[in-house]
Amino acid sequence: MSCDHCVHTRREFLTRGLTLAAASGTVPSFLTRAAFALDDPAANEAPRARADERILVVLQLAGGNDGLNTLVPYGDDAYQRARPKLAVQANDVLRISDYVGLHPNLAPLKALYDQGRLAPLQGAGYPNPNRSHFRSMEIWETAADSDRYEHYGWIGRYFDNHCAGQPAPDPTLGLRVGRSMPQSFGNAGSLGVSLQTPEQYRWYPSDRRHAAAQQQAFAALNQPADGAWPPLDFLQRTALNARLSSAVITDLAAKIHDAAPYPNSRLAADLKLVAQLIAGGLGSRVYYVTLGGFDTHANQLNDHPNLMTEMGAAVAAFVADLERQKNLDRVLLLAFSEFGRRVQENYSGGTDHGAAGLMFLAGGAVKPGLAGKHPSLTDLERGDLKFGIDFRSVYATVLKQWLGADPKAVLGREFPLLDLLRA
Amino acid sequence: MSGIRTWKPTRTEPWDRRRARHLLERAGFGGTSAEVDRLVKMGPKDAVAHLIAYPPPVAEPLPEFLQMDTAPPDPREAKDGAEREQRFREFVRMQRRATFELKGWWLKRMLTTERPFEEKLALFWHGHFTTESDKVKNPILLYNQNQLFRTHARGRLGDLLLEISRDPAMLIYLDNHLNVRGHPNENYARELFELFSLGIGHYTEQDVLETARAFTGWTIQRGRPARVGTAQFMFNERQHDDGEKTFLGRTGSLGGEDVVRIILDQPSTADFLCRKLWRYFVADEINPEDNEELASWATIFRANGYQLQPLLEILFSSVPFYDERNLARRIKSPVELVVGTLRRLQVEPADRLLQLLTGSLKAMGQDLFDPPNVAGWHGGAEWMNTSTLLFRYNLINVLLSGGVKRFAGLKLSDRLQGVATGDAAATLDGLAEEFLAAPLTTQQRETALAYVRTLHADSDREELLRCTVHLLTSTPQYQVC
Numbered sequence: 001m002s003c004d005h006c007v008h009t010r011r012e013f014l015t016r017g018l019t020l021a022a023a024s025g026t027v028p029s030f031l032t033r034a035a036f037a038l039d040d041p042a043a044n045e046a047p048r049a050r051a052d053e054r055i056l057v058v059l060q061l062a063g064g065n066d067g068l069n070t071l072v073p074y075g076d077d078a079y080q081r082a083r084p085k086l087a088v089q090a091n092d093v094l095r096i097s098d099y100v101g102l103h104p105n106l107a108p109l110k111a112l113y114d115q116g117r118l119a120p121l122q123g124a125g126y127p128n129p130n131r132s133h134f135r136s137m138e139i140w141e142t143a144a145d146s147d148r149y150e151h152y153g154w155i156g157r158y159f160d161n162h163c164a165g166q167p168a169p170d171p172t173l174g175l176r177v178g179r180s181m182p183q184s185f186g187n188a189g190s191l192g193v194s195l196q197t198p199e200q201y202r203w204y205p206s207d208r209r210h211a212a213a214q215q216q217a218f219a220a221l222n223q224p225a226d227g228a229w230p231p232l233d234f235l236q237r238t239a240l241n242a243r244l245s246s247a248v249i250t251d252l253a254a255k256i257h258d259a260a261p262y263p264n265s266r267l268a269a270d271l272k273l274v275a276q277l278i279a280g281g282l283g284s285r286v287y288y289v290t291l292g293g294f295d296t297h298a299n300q301l302n303d304h305p306n307l308m309t310e311m312g313a314a315v316a317a318f319v320a321d322l323e324r325q326k327n328l329d330r331v332l333l334l335a336f337s338e339f340g341r342r343v344q345e346n347y348s349g350g351t352d353h354g355a356a357g358l359m360f361l362a363g364g365a366v367k368p369g370l371a372g373k374h375p376s377l378t379d380l381e382r383g384d385l386k387f388g389i390d391f392r393s394v395y396a397t398v399l400k401q402w403l404g405a406d407p408k409a410v411l412g413r414e415f416p417l418l419d420l421l422r423a
Numbered sequence: 424m425s426g427i428r429t430w431k432p433t434r435t436e437p438w439d440r441r442r443a444r445h446l447l448e449r450a451g452f453g454g455t456s457a458e459v460d461r462l463v464k465m466g467p468k469d470a471v472a473h474l475i476a477y478p479p480p481v482a483e484p485l486p487e488f489l490q491m492d493t494a495p496p497d498p499r500e501a502k503d504g505a506e507r508e509q510r511f512r513e514f515v516r517m518q519r520r521a522t523f524e525l526k527g528w529w530l531k532r533m534l535t536t537e538r539p540f541e542e543k544l545a546l547f548w549h550g551h552f553t554t555e556s557d558k559v560k561n562p563i564l565l566y567n568q569n570q571l572f573r574t575h576a577r578g579r580l581g582d583l584l585l586e587i588s589r590d591p592a593m594l595i596y597l598d599n600h601l602n603v604r605g606h607p608n609e610n611y612a613r614e615l616f617e618l619f620s621l622g623i624g625h626y627t628e629q630d631v632l633e634t635a636r637a638f639t640g641w642t643i644q645r646g647r648p649a650r651v652g653t654a655q656f657m658f659n660e661r662q663h664d665d666g667e668k669t670f671l672g673r674t675g676s677l678g679g680e681d682v683v684r685i686i687l688d689q690p691s692t693a694d695f696l697c698r699k700l701w702r703y704f705v706a707d708e709i710n711p712e713d714n715e716e717l718a719s720w721a722t723i724f725r726a727n728g729y730q731l732q733p734l735l736e737i738l739f740s741s742v743p744f745y746d747e748r749n750l751a752r753r754i755k756s757p758v759e760l761v762v763g764t765l766r767r768l769q770v771e772p773a774d775r776l777l778q779l780l781t782g783s784l785k786a787m788g789q790d791l792f793d794p795p796n797v798a799g800w801h802g803g804a805e806w807m808n809t810s811t812l813l814f815r816y817n818l819i820n821v822l823l824s825g826g827v828k829r830f831a832g833l834k835l836s837d838r839l840q841g842v843a844t845g846d847a848a849a850t851l852d853g854l855a856e857e858f859l860a861a862p863l864t865t866q867q868r869e870t871a872l873a874y875v876r877t878l879h880a881d882s883d884r885e886e887l888l889r890c891t892v893h894l895l896t897s898t899p900q901y902q903v904c
Contacts (some may be wrong), residue, residue, distance in 0.1 A: 132617055134798050181808045193809040206820045206893040213874045220870035220900045231754050235899030242809035283465045308750045348598055409870030
């Protein structure tokens with residue numbers, strides 16, 4: 001696999017980091033060393049335009065999204081029977097086929113579907129499903145078999161694989177909007193950064209009169225040092241990543257001029273930041289955002305429709321923004337949840353943890369239409385839907401056809417590729 | 424007791440300021456130099472007793488901000504839809520305000536208490552038997568649950584398991600108040616096994632379903648008005664499924680009390696709890712060589728009827744607790760960072776400071792009464808990423824420069840009187856000793872010293888302390904204890 005991207009982004013990243021650090025009066029020696037390491041033919045080529053680099057945006061729906069009330073099998077009597085209180089009525093469904101349609105609050109996604117920019121993936125799951133949030137989320141994030149434990153995340157392993165042999169790859173290869181790191185990003189090389197807002201994403205000196213000197217000392221104390229033991233070594237790598245990436249992101253944020261309309265919600269704000277960073281040319285290949293609150297054990301009608309509204313409006317605004325930027329064809333959004341919910345509603349007006357669920361892809365490159373076959377509502381496993389698409393086949397397809405990676409090297413074995421993306 | 428060795432100071436591993444501070448940080452929230460000196464004088468045995476054998480808690484009146492005498496009229500008794508809507512909005516506003524105050528109330532307790540171990544334990548149990556205000560909403564129930572943790576913090580695990588299963592906030596949080604005969608809601612049963620007692624892999628899906636049946640009818644009776652008032656545990660016999668159930672190898676007409684009893688018969692419960700206590704008090708990671716020690720703790724814990732106090736005594740007197748490889752190896756939680764910093768500087772928690780800190784804890788990933796999910800805070804490396812690290816650094820800057828002075832009129836030169844500032848090296852080394860559990864490398868010290876020399880040349884003592892402390896707290900070394 002080619003690592004042009006690493007060399008290229010690392011070079012540009014470090015160059016920008018150095019320039020910015022120099023402007024603020026600090027040139028840490030570690031950076032200087034890393035920059036010298038770049039003195040090779042590949043790195044000395046003129047910076048390549050980024051416009052051909054494809055980007056993956058992962059949307060995590062945390063808590064277990066009720067796939068059956070997202071992509072509704074309104075044409076199945078078994079659905080109405082299983083959901084006497086919770087069923088979305090056939091008249092309200094935004095119809096996609098005679099069998100399924102979208103939740104009425106997903107009109108913005110229906111419009112994307114009609115434009116061929118949204119592909120729901122029905123019946124996504126894995127063998128021997130686990131009904132614990134944490135274990136099942138871990139399975140999705142590490143792409144492990146349900147009886148095996150993987151240390152690193154599937155995206156993290158992609159980072160490691162992609163940048164193997166590089167002395168100082170760009171830590172912003174993966175960027176999480178938020179204040180925690182997703183397990184998907186777990187990797188051996190300490191790659192990946194997280195931030196909530198660019199303004200808070202920098203270190204502010206406390207010494208106004210000797211700001212440059214203090215900054216220089218700060219830099220020296222916040223980078224890998226000899227003899228550090230865990231967890232100090234981890235903290236030092238994190239500190240270095242924070243310092244380098246904040247210089248680049250602060251610079252980029254200062255240049256953001258935007259007028260793109262987004263709805264007023266957390267998810268919309270997060271996706272807006274992603275769109276801004278993409279527009280600014282940040283080197284990230286993978287962005288990760290989360291919408292939580294899907295664990296609807298009780299009174300689901302209070303919460304789930306609002307989540308549908310928030311998700312639909314935010315994703316549609318994001319897609320519109322990317323289209324205006326002319327970046328839609330190089331951005332792919334992948335949405336997943338740790339499981340779907342039980343077919344039969346419970347007595348509390350909610351639904352319990354289930355198994356197979358719904359994924360969806362959005363962007364300019366998706367193959368229009370429904371992917372996969374809707375799972376049967378009567379042929380169940382412990383009351384839950386059986387999966388038809390192994391989610392790792394979706395990952396494999398995205399890795400190979402979108403990110404240009406070797407899925408076997410990342411996922412550990414072959415998974416059949418799916419016909420999800422336009423050639 | 425078999426397999427348990429008590430740590431004894433030696434010439435190479437003495438009971439000194441370093442180990443005394445280690446104990447004070449772990450069994451509390453750290454403290455001033457004088458407090459460290461006091462523990463050194465006591466010796467390890469008395470120091471442990473001093474911290475963990477605090478007098479039993481006494482009943483406290485409901486804090487004023489939770490006395491909802493001024494509660495608006497019950498929305499359910501509104502004359503029409505518009506009035507109901509208006510009353511409901513007022514309720515929500517009141518609850519949010521009170522919940523925010525509740526967060527500050529706890530933080531203030533941690534900052535000012537003379538029994539820090541009590542708060543440290545309450546925080547452990549809150550992270551273990553999680554509840555999110557985001558779902559429960561009623562701050563009085565959250566307060567009551569929080570006090571329940573203090574009442575049983577060092578008692579018997581069985582009592583705590585039973586009481587938490589009957590706790591209104593928990594019943595709401597995991598939907599057991601809606602768990603009724605014929606329609607079991609398995610949310611509580613699953614988390615009770617997975618996260619509160621046995622750990623994943625020690626039960627089956629069938630065990631979860633059957634256990635959910637045992638808890639049917641365990642519900643709440645709400646006071647009025649429902650959303651701001653109190654609620655009591657209620658056993659609703661009509662909604663209880665008294666049919667035969669089989670779980671964890673037992674069969675019978677089992678109820679919730681039986682579940683607790685049966686859980687305590689499982690060896691994995693003691694093991695699970697000991698591991699969790701280890702990760703909270705001893706080290707972020709459990710290494711293979713620690714398994715033997717942990718197995719001994721679990722055996723003793725189970726043998727003595729799951730009493731917590733003796734287990735905690737063992738923990739804080741154990742060889743691994745004072746082992747070199749467990750000193751300065753834990754990443755501080757946001758609460759430990761904030762409370763530890765402010766206790767060390769003896770900062771008075773003014774209301775505005777508490778408000779700032781409540782929001783900051785959330786940003787750093789430890790929103791009190793609102794853990795991220797039912798698994799609580801995982802801790803360790805999960806506290807730390809590029810975003811939270813920068814936030815920690817900047818928060819201390821705010822506290823030292825604008826914040827603390829403005830909020831409490833703090834002068835660092837008063838609080839750090841013991842630190843000599845005659846020259847740059849003495850200043851740096853004195854403050855590093857005071858603040859950092861892990862030392863700077865020679866090269867790091869040299870670079871820092873170059874800066875402190877610049878500062879020393881033209882700054883007053885206050886400025887010198889403030890900027891040097893901020894630099895030293897903006898380091899990986901300050902994030903560990």
